[in-house]
Every structure is written in C-alpha cells, then in structure tokens.
Amino acid sequence: MIFPIVLPASNVTFPVAVPPRLLEEHLVSRADSLHALGSQSLQSLRPGQLLLHSLARPLSPAQSMQLSSLGRLTHERHFNTRKFKRDEMYIPGGLVLGLTLSASARDLHEVLHEEVIECAFINHLHPWDIVSSFSYIKEMDENITGDLEALTLRTIGVKNVDVHLDLLDQAFPLALFTTPSLRTKHMEALCKAHIPELSKKIVCVVERRILRQSPKTEAFLL
Template sequence: MRSVTVARFFNRLTLVDASQLPRQNRKISRQSSTLNGASGLRPIDLKKRRTESNRGGSVPVSSIRGEVLDLAVDLRKARPGDKLEIPYELTVSEAMHDFWQSAFHGQDRISTSRPFCRSIGLQDRVLPFPLVLFLTSSMTHADAAKVQVGFENVTYHWPCFAGDTFTKNFLVKSVRTTSDGNHSVIKFYCELVNHRGRVCMSADKQMLFEFPITGGSSNVSSVGRMEQDSENNQLFRDHLLSKSMTLAELGSQSLKALRPGQLIFHTMYRSITLAQSMQLASLARLTHERHFDLRKYSVDTEILCPGGLVVGLTTSASSRDLHEILHEELLNVTFVNALHPNNVVGAMSYVQSVDDTIPGDLEMLLVRTIGVKNVDLVRDLGDGAHLPLELFTRTKMTTKEIERICKEHCPKLSNKIIVQMDRRIIRQSSHNDVFLL
C-alpha cells in the first residue's frame, strides 16, 4: 500500500504544469532541467559548483557594504585660532596615580606623601608633573600625526588630585608647511581643565603631519582669551612659595647641593615594556595606531612610546639626583630620536643657573636634561668624559642640529638622544653647607 502511494505522489509531481508554479520556482525548474539534461551533472555536482562560484567572489543576492567612520579632525584646512571641540571626560583614580608611579620612579613628597601635602595646605597628594602633561597633551582626535616634535611653555597652574575629572581644550596656534612641501607642522595650545573649571595645566605642542597645509603657513602670537587667561596664572607655584616658612620647619630632604655649570650623569636607568606603554596610552585615551597595531608595525623598530611617556622616563631617571622637587615648568622640549618599548632610558642634566634668593629654604634651578636610550653614560662615555658645551647651552636646537653636534664631537651619542628638555625647577635647598669657624 505504501509503495503505491509513493508512486502516485511522484507521478503527480511529474504531471504538474510548469505554468502553475510560481515565477521563481519555474525559473529554478528550468535551470535544473537544463543543467541535468545538457551537462548530465548530478545534484551533488551542482551544489559543489555553486559553492565554488560563491568563493570566487560573486556577490550574494542579499549583501551590505561596510564603511569606516572617520572620527579624527581634518587638520588639512586648520587655521590659527581654530578651536577643537573635545567631548571626552576622564576621572583619574588612585589606581591610575599608583600605576604611573610603579612605572616612573619618583620620591618627591608632594606626590608621594599625604601628610606632607596637607601640612602645606594641599588636600592630597598632587599628581606628578609628567602625568599631568601626558593627560594634557594626549590627543584622541589627531590620528594622522606622523611624529610629535616637542613642547613649549608647559605650566602647572593648579594642583591636580586623584578623583578629579578633566576635560581638554585645544586651539591651533600656528601652521606651517615644511621645506620639502610634503609635510606640515602644527602647533596646538593645550589646556587641561578640572571639574571645577580650573585650568590645571597648559602647554604648546608641536606635531608633524604627512600632508601640506592648504593656504600656506601662518601663525599668531596669541590665540585669544583662553591662552591669555592662563599664561600668567601661577597660583600653584605662588602657593608653594607662600609656604616657604612651613617648608623650612618641616626640613629639607634635598640630598646634594647643586652649582651652575655642573653636568650630572644620572645613574638610574629604566624602561617601560610594551604592555605598560599600551596600558598607559589607553588610560590617556590615545588611539594612534603606532602605539598599538602590532600586526602593522614592528615592536622593536616601529611601535612608538608616546611623547608624554618619554618625558616621564627622562624626568624619572633624573629625579633622585635633583630631589626634592616641589614645582616644575618645561620651557622647551625637543624630541630627537624615537623611543620604542623595552629601550633602556638614562639621562644627564646640566645646571645652567641657581637662584637661591627666593624666600625660605627654596631655590630655583634652570636645568637642561637630556634623555638617552640604550647607552650607559658612565661606562660608555667615561666618568670624566668631555662633551660639547653647546649641547647644553645653545637654545632651541633642532633635531638635525643636535645630531650634527653628536656626530662631530661625540659619536657614541649619535642616534641615542631621545629628548632635550629645558626645565625650571623649584626645590628645597640642601643643608649640607660647610661653615668655616
């Protein structure tokens, strides 16, 4: 009985008129009969051929095309005075403060001791100067930058603490096309503002981009009220100076007296790993692929440590010998050679001047600190090595000028200098004075 029913079912299928089928089914039916009759292919062969055809790049019946959202600011038409709107906010936690100090050595009580800070009228430990600069200068929107050129006029206006929430303001200060006509250097005025509306730090930052600026080069000496309101604002420094007598009562912890003309080879050497570099870059909300994309860039030669971390490592290497720093400004910073993760960083500092006429036990130093990579200054150069004086006294040298001096007078430093920094430091004086009776 079952075999008869099945036979009738197949007979019924065979006798169906193709005109009674839906249009789509008729099309498939004709294609199947043609292929089966003309080529003699079995159903399995047909399935295999369709699969191979799709792998060969044929567009599916239903498809969608992906698109890339370009969230970076187009700086090709940037002009001086243009303000960049930054919608992001960042709250710095105690954990972030501690993570920074785990990577960058520092023993200044203003960043490590809560009782010390409260004794001089501060609510808590102050975030370290290099960390605040890193937050101030980090640009989520400038993904097209090739390298960071340097900083100028970095001022710590108001103390920053863990728990503060920060926003940023950026203004285009100047634009110029390089001599080769293929690149542009853009100077930004950067501000870090806390949740109470206080400008905590300001800095001028220069970056190199791989495109020429349309409309030619131009610059302005000031970019409006935003810069004017903060350029003379030194509330943090003035507060510390007002506490000079309290600081004298607390006592100085500065280890060595420093003198003008002194060149110090710092003996502390540190590096940051790839993981640390990527984590810190993520905490500062950097997005540039040269900090992260290991598929595209080599770790040893192409992945870059952010400029703020280069400054952090260099100041860290010098921190013990310049202890104890209360306040710092960067007058000029020039990045010379690239720093990659796991490169070992050392430093040397030249004391340009010492001003001990300020109140209490405080003194103001002008110091040029030079950071180097993968070289031991004492062992490779020698404790009594003679270095060209212009490397430490000449103002605002370019990368090419620094490299020329090294190649001509100290080849062991060629391609080893990563940064040159001119610093104004306020610290407690050393009490190791000799009295003649």
Template sequence: MTHPIHLDHHRFDLGHGRGVVVSGGLVVAMALGAAARDLHEVLWEELLSASNVRPVAPTETVGALSYVLSRTPVEGSDALEELVVRTLGVVDLTPSAELADVPLPRALFTLESERPSAYDDCCREHGLHALEGRVACVVTRRLLRLR
C-alpha cells in the same frame, strides 16, 4: 596612545619592536624619571619646553643627562633655590657607565634645535660618538628645591 603606530605590531612592527613607537609623552616622562634620581628635595616644577627629537621603540631603554642652565636663590628664603634644568633623554645608553669619564660640552645642552641631525653634528664635533644618534628628547624645566 590609541594611534595604531603605538599599538599595532602586526602592521607597523619592522622586527624586534621597530616601527612601533612609544608615545612622546611617555618618552619625556621616562627621561624625567631617570633624571629625578639626581635632583633631590624638589618642591615644585614647571615644564618650560619639551620636544621629541627622534622616535623610541618599545624595546629601547631611556636614560637621561641633565645640566643646570641657571641657579638663583629665592628672594626672602635662605633655604630655597630656583633651577632651570635642561635634560636630554637618551636611548639605549647608561650615562653613568658609558659616559662616566667623558666631559660633556655645554653646547650640547644649549643647542636650540629639534632636528636629530643637529644633536648628532654636535656630538660628532665634540667626539661624543657614544651619544651620537641617541638623543631622543630634550626637556627644559624650572624647579624650586631646598638648598
């Protein structure tokens, strides 16, 4: 976080915090922090992949949408399950309020691309205009949790 584009508002700020960007690692952490509210009793987790799709400015908020890609019981234990979860970090959007009654397509969570335009095209194709241009990061992880 010592690169000038993260710190030097005098040189890189284009007004209202634009131009200066938040470090990608912090964006992923903010998205996972927002997603953690919905995933309880997690005992262990492993980061499988993470990519920053678009930059986030210091003045933007980060929310999250998660989808369970797979769920399997842990052999030898009736109390544990393993989940593979894909989380989308979204900027300046409160999913619980702005997407409460909107069905989200599985294609949005299974898209294998790091291009912002691929996520925008998917949102446009499925009529998710509130989400268009807002996907900031995509994180896939494996969780071990109590059932």
C-alpha cells in the same frame, strides 16, 4: 577656487596670557613652615654642574599600550602589532618625557615644583629601549622667600646607553646644553662632530625650572 569669498584681514589682537603659578606661589608663601622640617635636599648644586643620573629603565610593549590607552592615544604605531614590527613601534612622546625626567629622580628627588619650559623629541624610542638621562645646571636663583632656590636645567634623555657607566669619563660639548631649541638635524650634526657616542641615541631634550629647598646650612659663630 576652494574659498571664493574673500574676507578682509583681521585686526584683532590677542592679549598675552600669563600662565597661572598658583601652586608655586602657595609653596613660596609657606616656605617658612618648611624650615622647621629641615632641608630635604641632599646635594648642593651650582650653575655649570653636570649630573650623570644612575637610573636607567625601559618600557615594555604592554606598559606602553596600557599608558597610551589611559591617555586615549590612537596612533597605530603605539598598538597595531599586526601592521608594524617591533622595531617599527614607537613609545608616545609623553611617555618619553616621563622616562627622561624620572631617570633624574634619584638625584633630584627633593623637587617641590617643576615647570617644563621647552621639550624636543629628537629620535624615536621603541619598546624595551633603555632610557637614561643627564642634566646640566644652567642657572640658579637663590633670591626666593625662605630656604628655597630655583634651578634652571637641561635634562637630556638617551636610549640604550647607561650614562652613569658608559659616559663617566666622556667630555661633553658645552653647545649641547647652551644652544637654544635644538632639533634633530642640528643635534645630530653636533653629536657627530663632538660626541659620536650619542649620535642617534638622544630621544628627548627638556628645558625646565625646578623649585626645591636649599641645602645650605646656617653658620654657627662662636
């Protein structure tokens, strides 16, 4: 018996801590000062809209190792080229998330605040694999102080596919964007059944909420 001492069950309850939103609250409180600068949002977005982002780029082995060292990551699959071949080396999850979100920056560059609600890593990413992404707008909240709006969206990162070119006329299943907490098994089953072009290609699924200036223009009445 590993633990011979039997302890009674604990009755301690931990309070649910509300995550601090100091930066977001500060931005909302200063929303009126942004009005004089004019809206920096170039594109009007609505729920149900799908964005195929045009930016696609990889990480080289050197870049991956340097950033992994800065993050003090120690897994051998990020560094040890003696032990692992190129197709056995992995890009760390944090960098996969960064590549996925940065690929959407060209269309969502006006973000003032961003909150990652949920993130799932579906397939491995290797050095020199190009990452592109597409986003689906799920919800929109315009009831915020000043000329601000909050968007809830799902951004999906894929490898070795330029979504802006390869998937321009592709029909996407709605379940890809609305099914909660998709994991590798369910994602692959969904892709094989409805969009085989993305089978084994999806590397990251990010649910996030962004705060930005509203692109609305004021109506001028004569």
